[in-house]
Structure formats: C-alpha cells, structure tokens
Amino acid sequence: MTDATTNTNVQAAEGEARFGDYVALLKPRVMSLVVFTALVGLVVAPGGMSPMIGFTAILFIALGAGASGALNMWYDADIDLIMKRTRGRPVPSGRVEAGEALSVGVALSAISVAMLGLATNWVAAGLLAFTIFFYAVIYTMWLKRATPQNIVIGGAAGAFPPVIGWAAVTGDVSLEAVLMFGLIFMWTPPHFWALALFMKADYHEAKVPMLTVTHGRPETRRQIWIYSLLLAPVAIGLGLTSIGGPVYLSTAIVLNAIFLRHAFAVRGRDEAMAEADGYAAEKRLFRFSLYYLFLHFGALLGDAGLRMTGLLGG
Amino acid sequence: MPITETHELHKRRFGRNLGVALSLVAFATIVFGLTIAKIREGSTMEAFDHQPRVSITPLVEDGQ
Numbered sequence: 001m002t003d004a005t006t007n008t009n010v011q012a013a014e015g016e017a018r019f020g021d022y023v024a025l026l027k028p029r030v031m032s033l034v035v036f037t038a039l040v041g042l043v044v045a046p047g048g049m050s051p052m053i054g055f056t057a058i059l060f061i062a063l064g065a066g067a068s069g070a071l072n073m074w075y076d077a078d079i080d081l082i083m084k085r086t087r088g089r090p091v092p093s094g095r096v097e098a099g100e101a102l103s104v105g106v107a108l109s110a111i112s113v114a115m116l117g118l119a120t121n122w123v124a125a126g127l128l129a130f131t132i133f134f135y136a137v138i139y140t141m142w143l144k145r146a147t148p149q150n151i152v153i154g155g156a157a158g159a160f161p162p163v164i165g166w167a168a169v170t171g172d173v174s175l176e177a178v179l180m181f182g183l184i185f186m187w188t189p190p191h192f193w194a195l196a197l198f199m200k201a202d203y204h205e206a207k208v209p210m211l212t213v214t215h216g217r218p219e220t221r222r223q224i225w226i227y228s229l230l231l232a233p234v235a236i237g238l239g240l241t242s243i244g245g246p247v248y249l250s251t252a253i254v255l256n257a258i259f260l261r262h263a264f265a266v267r268g269r270d271e272a273m274a275e276a277d278g279y280a281a282e283k284r285l286f287r288f289s290l291y292y293l294f295l296h297f298g299a300l301l302g303d304a305g306l307r308m309t310g311l312l313g314g
Numbered sequence: 315m316p317i318t319e320t321h322e323l324h325k326r327r328f329g330r331n332l333g334v335a336l337s338l339v340a341f342a343t344i345v346f347g348l349t350i351a352k353i354r355e356g357s358t359m360e361a362f363d364h365q366p367r368v369s370i371t372p373l374v375e376d377g378q
Contacts, residue, residue: 018326019333054352056344119348 017100021090025073025101026066027063033293034065034161039164040297041180044243044304049120049169056119057168061161064298065113065130068157070105070135074098077113079206079241098182105136120168131160145207148214155188156181163226179238180300187293188229190224190263196265197221199281224268224285228263237297245303245312252299255292262288 042054049057059153073091075105076138090096109132117125129257135157144150167173196212197220203210212220221263237257239249262285269281306312 016323016326017330019330022330050351053355056348056351059344214363242361294349 005260017095021095022100022104024090024095025061025070025104027069027072028066029071030158031062031066033158035062036294037180037184037297038062038161038165040300041162041177042169043165044300045166045169046242047169057116057165060112060116060119061128061164061168063108064116064132065161067105067108067112068132068135070101070108070139071132074101074105074255075136076169077101079145079208081205082206086111097099099236101104114167116164119139123171123173124164125167127160127164127173131157131164134160143211143304148209148211150209151192151211152185152189154190155185156220158188159184171294176238176241176243179234179241181281182234183231183238183296186227186234187289187313189227190259190284191289191293192219192287193224194266197282198286221269225263225267228260231259238296238300243303244301247302247306248296248299251295253296253301258288259292281310 007271034060042049042057076086077091080089081092086092091098091101109129111127113125113132116128135154139150139154139157143153147153159181162184163177166177166180193211196210197217204213207230213221215223235247235252238244239252262281265281266285274282281297303312
C-alpha cells in the first residue's frame with residue numbers, strides 16, 4: 001500500500017488500534033491476580049528454581065491468562081457491546097477487529113504454553129493449556145450463557161494459576177496445590193455475587209443468566225452464605241499442610257471468622273434493608289473479600305519466608 | 315498532499331510498531347536469559363544425535 005492510498009483511507013482508519021488496545025485485550029487487571037497467585041504457588045513449592053526460570057514461568061503463565069482474555073473478548077464482543085461496563089473494550093468499540101483479537105489470543109496461547117513447557121516442564125504447560133481451553137471454550141463459549149452457575153465455573157479458571165506455579169517447580173500436583181485451587185475456587189462465588197447484589201449490572205439485557213436474575217436476590221444471599229461456609233474449611237485446611245505455618249493458620253482463622261460474619265450479615269438482609277443503607281453490608285463483604293484472598297496468599301509467602309530463614313524448621 | 319507528509323495516523327502506527335519491536339526485543343532477551351539460566355543449572359545439553367556420543371555413554375566400572 002502506498003502513502004497515497006493510505007491517506008485516502010484516513011477517515012476509515014481513525015479508529016485504528018494503538019498498541020495499548022492490544023494490551024487491553026489481555027485484561028491486565030485480571031493478569032495482576034494471576035501473577036500474584038502463580039508467584040505464591042511457585043515460591044511455596046518445595047524444591048525452588050533459578051530466579052530467571054521462575055520469572056519466565058510467571059511471565060508466560062500471565063501471558064497465557066492474557067491470551068484467554070483475548071479469546072474471551074473475541075467471542076463475547078456481542079454481549080460486551082450491550083453492557084455499559086464492557087462497551088469501551090477494544091473489540092466492541094471497533095478499535096480492534098474481532099478476527100485480530102482471535103489471532104492475538106491463539107498466537108499468545110501457543111507461545112505461552114510452548115515457552116512455559118521449555119522453561120519448566122510439560123505438566124505445568126499442559127495445565128496452562130487446559131486453563132486457557134477451560135476459560136475460552138468451556139466457560140466463555142458454552143457455560144457462561146447457559147447456566148446461572150457461570151461464576152462458579154469461571155472461578156475454576158481463575159483458580160489454576162497457583163497450581164501451575166506449583167507444577168512449574170515440582171512437576172506434579174499435590175494436596176497443597178489442590179487446596180490453593182480450592183481456596184480461589186470457593187472464594188469466587190461469594191466475591192462476585194456480593195458485587196452482583198449492589199451493582200445493578202445489565203447482564204439481563206445481554207441475556208447472561210446471572211444468579212441474581214435467574215434465582216432472585218434472596219437465593220443469591222443464601223448461596224453466598226453456603227459458599228462462605230464451604231470456603232472456611234478449605235482455607236484453614238491449607239494451613240495444616242506442608243506449606244502452612246503459624247502465620248498462615250492464624251491469618252486464615254481470623255479472616256474466615258470475619259468473612260463468615262460479613263456473609264451472615266448479607267444473608268440476613270432483604271432488599272428493603274439493603275436499599276435503605278445503600279447496600280452497605282454487601283459492599284463491606286465485597287471489599288473484605290479482596291483483602292481476604294490477598295492476605296491468605298500473602299500469609300503463605302510469610303510462612304515460606306520463615307521457612308527459608310530457618311525460623312520455622314524444614 | 316505530498317506523500318512525505320506525516321499524518322497523525324503515521325504517529326499512531328509508529329507507536330504500534332515500536333510496541334511490537336520492543337516486545338520482540340524483550341522476547342529475544344528472555345529466551346537468551348533462559349538459555350543462560352538453563353546452562354548454569356546444568357541441564358542436559360547433549361542427547362542422542364543419530365550416532366554414539368562417547369560423552370553421554372554411561373561409565374563402565376573396572377571388573378565388569
């Protein structure tokens with residue numbers, strides 16, 4: 001293409017993507033959680049690895065998560081266009097074509113899986129490939145639009161990074177890795193449903209079956225309470241494994257007691273009470289759930305630090 | 315319009331090209347760093363190559 005032809009297409013190219021739009025396809029905010037939990041999985045795993053290999057592993061786990069985000073944006077462009085929260089994303093806004101998002105997603109998936117396999121081992125790479133497949137195909141293409149349990153299923157994809165980090169070091173998946181998975185998996189529903197209660201999201205217009213819409217808000221409150229009850233033993237149980245210690249165990253006991261108290265408060269309210277105080281209890285539970293996950297994984301790092309300095313034996 | 319004139323479009327494309335170039339440089343650097351780390355870690359650097367390699371043949375102890 002010559003410059004002359006380029007200039008005749010200036011109007012058409014006004015919405016042309018910047019590099020940042022391609023970065024936005026990878027959902028950088030989601031990647032930050034992936035990086036943190038994968039890092040913890042990698043650090044607490046027995047054996048250790050060279051910092052350069054560890055850095056590479058985290059980078060390509062994050063890139064794999066980003067690739068699944070791009071595939072999600074490619075497939076969900078139709079509903080992203082309907083919902084206010086997602087209307088400004090690169091594909092629905094027209095800055096990036098859907099086909100480009102698909103290409104970026106597929107290419108980065110292949111690169112991240114291959115590089116993780118070469119840098120660490122093929123168990124970790126296989127888990128990363130499965131996570132991308134699970135999020136892009138099982139969740140995005142199939143179950144997200146088919147069941148109100150979509151948040152529960154989507155949570156599984158977000159729960160894999162610490163398992164991949166663990167497998168990158170050990171080459172297998174043990175009880176500790178499964179419980180780290182369980183912690184994020186059981187945490188996701190109360191976290192998102194608390195948000196769904198006070199964010200009047202427009203999932204209904206987009207025909208995405210959210211629990212708040214399909215089963216009503218009282219049932220959502222009950223489900224939050226049930227998942228919070230199931231979450232506590234998983235979180236505390238992790239402290240009794242080889243990667244737990246006094247820091248994690250004491251943190252988990254305190255945090256789960258507070259989490260249950262907040263979840264119980266949400267359970268005992270109706271919409272009139274929530275409207276009256278501007279969804280204060282629901283917002284408290286949501287905010288606390290953010291600290292909850294961060295502090296649990298931070299506490300695992302704390303115990304790993306104690307172990308490395310010899311203060312905790314092992 | 316002279317074809318040498320720089321339009322805002324060209325600036326945007328330059329930014330995108332620069333991003334791609336830096337990503338490629340970063341990728342090459344990571345592969346290089348990873349190679350060095352693997353070598354330092356003592357990963358196997360020799361393997362079967364369609365002919366016997368003395369350097370990777372298991373040692374036979376005396377008397378066997």
